[in-house]
Amino acid sequence: MDDALFDAPSVTVAPGAVHLPGLLPLETRIDLVRRCREWARGPAGMRRHTMPSGGVMSVDMVALGWHWRPYAYSRTLPDGTPVRPFPDLLGALAVRSVEAAYGEPYEGDAHDVALVNFYDADARMGMHQDRDERSPAPVVSISLGDTCVFRFGGTEHRGRPYTDVELRDGDVFVFGGPSRLAYHGVPRVRPGTADPALGLKGRLNITIRASGLSR
Ligand SMILES: O=C(O)CCC(=O)C(=O)O
Numbered sequence: 552m553d554d555a556l557f558d559a560p561s562v563t564v565a566p567g568a569v570h571l572p573g574l575l576p577l578e579t580r581i582d583l584v585r586r587c588r589e590w591a592r593g594p595a596g597m598r599r600h601t602m603p604s605g606g607v608m609s610v611d612m613v614a615l616g617w618h619w620r621p622y623a624y625s626r627t628l629p630d631g632t633p634v635r636p637f638p639d640l641l642g643a644l645a646v647r648s649v650e651a652a653y654g655e656p657y658e659g660d661a662h663d664v665a666l667v668n669f670y671d672a673d674a675r676m677g678m679h680q681d682r683d684e685r686s687p688a689p690v691v692s693i694s695l696g697d698t699c700v701f702r703f704g705g706t707e708h709r710g711r712p713y714t715d716v717e718l719r720d721g722d723v724f725v726f727g728g729p730s731r732l733a734y735h736g737v738p739r740v741r742p743g744t745a746d747p748a749l750g751l752k753g754r755l756n757i758t759i760r761a762s763g764l765s766r
Pocket residue numbers: 666668676681692701718735736737756758
């Protein structure tokens with residue numbers, strides 16, 4: 552464990568919700584983008600989910616560890632294709648991020664699922680809670696590429712009051728404790744703001760979670 556992480560700059564947006572701007576160095580970001588490209592491919596790769604309302608999401612998604620579709624986890628994809636495994640690297644990144652956010656050793660459930668979201672210039676994500684997990688472990692959200700507006704609200708409903716935070720390439724946002732079930736969404740992406748060194752057009756987001764489900 553790198554002690555310097557406990558000293559990383561952080562902004563507490565709400566109790567238990569901590570923004571860690573620029574936590575990830577360029578080499579980590581480049582490595583994660585390369586991995587996301589790999590995860591996006593193949594039979595268990597990126598897809599656009601249809602919501603129960605009939606609307607189609609504007610974000611492309613791939614799940615690791617457990618498959619996710621609105622609104623449930625499953626061991627395999629609907630056609631039986633195995634889900635891609637959850638990479639140890641993301642588990643380690645989650646622990647380091649939670650420790651950097653809260654400044655104390657992490658002793659909660661092990662993170663075992665990640666959702667990778669790709670946003671093009673027009674993609675959005677409506678206000679929602681992450682509540683398909685059965686573990687209270689904090690969610691760790693990693694941003695790569697284009698900056699977005701991340702809207703973070705309360706736990707009761709999707710409306711105001713909320714705080715708009717700019718999430719940039721390499722930022723990490725941790726939400727746990729009293730904010731674990733806070734409504735949040737991405738009302739807009741700022742196209743063309745990605746670091747050219749990344750070679751990424753658009754925005755990638757990885758949320759790392761503990762499913763609380765047993766295999
Ligand atoms: O893209 C983001 O920053 C948030 C993604 C999110 O809320 C989710 O995947 O549940």
